[in-house]
Amino acid sequence: MKPYVILNAAMTLDGKIATKTGSSNISGEKDLKRVHELRREVDGIMVGINTVIADNPRLTVHKIDANPEDNPVRVVVDSKCRTPIAARITNKDAKTIIAGANDYKLEFIVSDRYANFTKRGIDFFFSGDKRVDLKDLMNYLYESGIKTLMLEGGSTLNFSMIKEGLIDEIRICVAPFVVGGKDSHTLFDGEGFDTMDEGVRLELFDSFKLGDDLILQYKVLNK
Numbered sequence: 001m002k003p004y005v006i007l008n009a010a011m012t013l014d015g016k017i018a019t020k021t022g023s024s025n026i027s028g029e030k031d032l033k034r035v036h037e038l039r040r041e042v043d044g045i046m047v048g049i050n051t052v053i054a055d056n057p058r059l060t061v062h063k064i065d066a067n068p069e070d071n072p073v074r075v076v077v078d079s080k081c082r083t084p085i086a087a088r089i090t091n092k093d094a095k096t097i098i099a100g101a102n103d104y105k106l107e108f109i110v111s112d113r114y115a116n117f118t119k120r121g122i123d124f125f126f127s128g129d130k131r132v133d134l135k136d137l138m139n140y141l142y143e144s145g146i147k148t149l150m151l152e153g154g155s156t157l158n159f160s161m162i163k164e165g166l167i168d169e170i171r172i173c174v175a176p177f178v179v180g181g182k183d184s185h186t187l188f189d190g191e192g193f194d195t196m197d198e199g200v201r202l203e204l205f206d207s208f209k210l211g212d213d214l215i216l217q218y219k220v221l222n223k
């Protein structure tokens with residue numbers, strides 16, 4: 001079993017979610033409110049470790065009125081358990097689960113870092129050898145009560161999740177500017193598919209303007 005997974009992201013018209021320097025302020029104010037309403041609705045919110053390092057996100061509901069119990073469980077996909085102890089996702093605002101890979105587990109669980117994390121109430125889940133096994137992780141999250149999960153990037157995790165058939169819905173804010181750059185992050189990076197035929201098919205079910213931005217909402221078809 002797996003949670004219902006909604007990928008939400010903001011990109012420029014040319015498909016970039018961050019520049020090569022990590023600059024990623026893309027959404028307008030109205031879109032950020034939409035994002036936080038979605039955060040309030042879901043049980044969990046998941047990002048890759050590079051997003052934690054680049055953005056130091058809170059991953060809580062903080063741009064609209066909310067109670068602490070509205071915050072989703074925060075999940076970081078972090079094979080080598082590199083999450084900085086001072087990262088905001090380790091604070092007490094919400095529960096946090098760090099998903100690591102088995103090859104790095106033994107060394108990590110005897111470290112002071114592990115003791116510090118567990119003292120802060122952070123939970124760990126290990127699966128896969130060198131990389132987190134995302135199917136296993138989805139099953140674990142579902143069994144832990146996370147029935148709806150918002151995926152908030154970045155590009156590498158987005159691609160692994162869609163390749164594994166784990167994304168059900170995609171909600172994209174397209175902002176009216178371009179930044180270019182072959183080293184910028186796009187909505188899906190990873191290794192990519194070789195041919196267009198292998199591409200994951202989507203069905204647009206809603207689109208609307210929000211402030212200056214355009215919101216596109218798709219169902220994922222061939223999972």
Ligand SMILES: NC(=O)C1=CN([C@@H]2O[C@H](COP(=O)(O)OP(=O)(O)OC[C@H]3O[C@@H](n4cnc5c(N)ncnc54)[C@H](O)[C@@H]3O)[C@@H](O)[C@H]2O)C=CC1
Nearest residue numbers: 009010017018024048049050051132153154155156157160
């Ligand atoms: N505009 C937007 O909506 C958003 C933009 N971003 C941007 O995305 C950038 C970060 O993206 P990325 O560098 O691609 O990193 P990422 O955040 O996708 O993290 C990828 C890392 O996760 C780990 N990982 C472990 N198991 C994995 C698996 N099975 N599959 C994939 N990854 C696995 C690996 O260490 C991998 O390098 C940042 O600059 C951030 O600002 C991130 C979220 C939203």
Ligand SMILES: Nc1nc(O)c(N)c(N[C@@H]2O[C@H](COP(=O)(O)O)[C@@H](O)[C@H]2O)n1
Nearest residue numbers: 010024025026027055057058059060152
């Ligand atoms: N929807 C959206 N629009 C943007 O313009 C963004 N840069 C992001 N980024 C995601 O939101 C995280 C920051 O969350 P907090 O406000 O700190 O809680 C960031 O890490 C990305 O996952 N999203």
